[in-house]
Amino acid sequence: MNMDTTVALTGIAALTRHFLKKLVFSRKVLISILVAAFVAVVMGYAGSQDGAAVVDGTDLLDVLILFFFMPVMAMIYGTSLIRDEIDDKSITHVATAPLDRAVSYVGYYIPLALTVSVTMVAVNAAGFLAYFAQVDLGGDALEVWGQFTVLVVVGSFVYSALFLAVSVLLKKPVF
Numbered sequence: 001m002n003m004d005t006t007v008a009l010t011g012i013a014a015l016t017r018h019f020l021k022k023l024v025f026s027r028k029v030l031i032s033i034l035v036a037a038f039v040a041v042v043m044g045y046a047g048s049q050d051g052a053a054v055v056d057g058t059d060l061l062d063v064l065i066l067f068f069f070m071p072v073m074a075m076i077y078g079t080s081l082i083r084d085e086i087d088d089k090s091i092t093h094v095a096t097a098p099l100d101r102a103v104s105y106v107g108y109y110i111p112l113a114l115t116v117s118v119t120m121v122a123v124n125a126a127g128f129l130a131y132f133a134q135v136d137l138g139g140d141a142l143e144v145w146g147q148f149t150v151l152v153v154v155g156s157f158v159y160s161a162l163f164l165a166v167s168v169l170l171k172k173p174v175f
Contacts, residue, residue: 019081023115024135028077032119035069036126044130059129061148065124070155073123074116079165081112089102109164117156124152 046060050110128148134139 002139011103011125012107012110015104016110017094019108020111020114023077023081023111028080031076032073032123035073036123039064039123039127040130041070044134047131047134052131052135054132054136054144057128057135057141058144058148059122060131061127062145064127065120065148066151066155070116070120071120071159074156074159075163077116077119078160079167081164081167105164105168107124109161112164113157113160116160117153118153120152120156121149124148 042064043057043060047057124145128141128145132145135141
């Protein structure tokens with residue numbers, strides 16, 4: 001590896017560690033816990049109804065997680081990451097570091113995508129267990145959980161990229 005690549009990888013690793021700690025120990029984790037509890041309650045109630053089937057659970061997981069909470073959680077985490085740095089003036093250290101802007105962006109993106117992915121996998125697991133523990137935890141249900149987990153991780157990376165880009169482009173990205 002040449003010197004530029006080593007500096008870039010070291011910078012990405014340092015930024016990733018810093019922002020991963022910042023995201024994991026933020027107040028936004030409480031929102032994640034509340035979302036997981038809400039999804040578990042809704043899925044648990046749906047699973048307790050007469051005639052609940054695997055198809056009904058997958059449809060409800062699809063609506064709750066893939067169409068609503070995943071984009072919302074990525075927006076909450078992604079749009080505030082750089083804005084929080086600007087507001088508390090700690091972005092000066094990142095902006096003045098001898099790193100290319102693309103390297104800095106990747107240093108923001110990796111911890112954001114990892115945090116949103118882990119959060120959404122936990123929400124997915126809470127909803128899945130609340131519903132399918134009452135209906136059926138057999139072969140079809142485990143296959144569904146595996147497929148949803150892959151979708152949640154891929155979606156988290158995509159939505160994280162989208163909302164991080166929005167936060168860079170707009171002054172008040174949440175609005």
